[in-house]
Amino acid sequence: xxxxxxxxxxxxxxxxxxxxxxxxxxxxxxxxxxxxxxxxxxxxxxxxxxxxxxxxxxxxxxxxxxxxxx
Numbered sequence: 602x603x604x605x606x607x608x609x610x611x612x613x614x615x616x617x618x619x620x621x622x623x624x625x626x627x628x629x630x631x632x633x634x635x636x637x638x639x640x641x642x643x644x645x646x647x648x649x650x651x652x653x654x655x656x657x658x659x660x661x662x663x664x665x666x667x668x669x670x671x
Contacts, residue, residue, distance in 0.1 A: 604649040605642040611668040613648055615659070625662045645669065 603616045604625070613625040620632040622642075633642075648669060652658050661667070 604645050604652050605638075606645045606648065606669050607641050608643055609641055611670065613645065613662065613669050614642065615652075616642075625659050626666055626668065628663055 602618065605614050605616055605622070606612070607614060612627075614622040615625055616622055617630075620634060620638070621630065622633050622638070623630040
């Protein structure tokens with residue numbers, strides 16, 4: 602699934618399909634309405650590719666509390 606970036610906070614979220622997202626930094630999972638998601642999320646192809654190739658990156662972001670600055 603895709604990794605999206607919240608354009609307001611620079612947090613990365615894993616998209617699970619439907620309205621389900623998980624904040625990679627905090628690990629919190631929940632639903633976000635499509636209208637809001639379209640406004641605040643942008644698909645991040647670089648992060649998606651990196652996390653698919655190196656799954657430990659998500660764990661590192663979570664453990665260290667990192668935000669995306671790319």
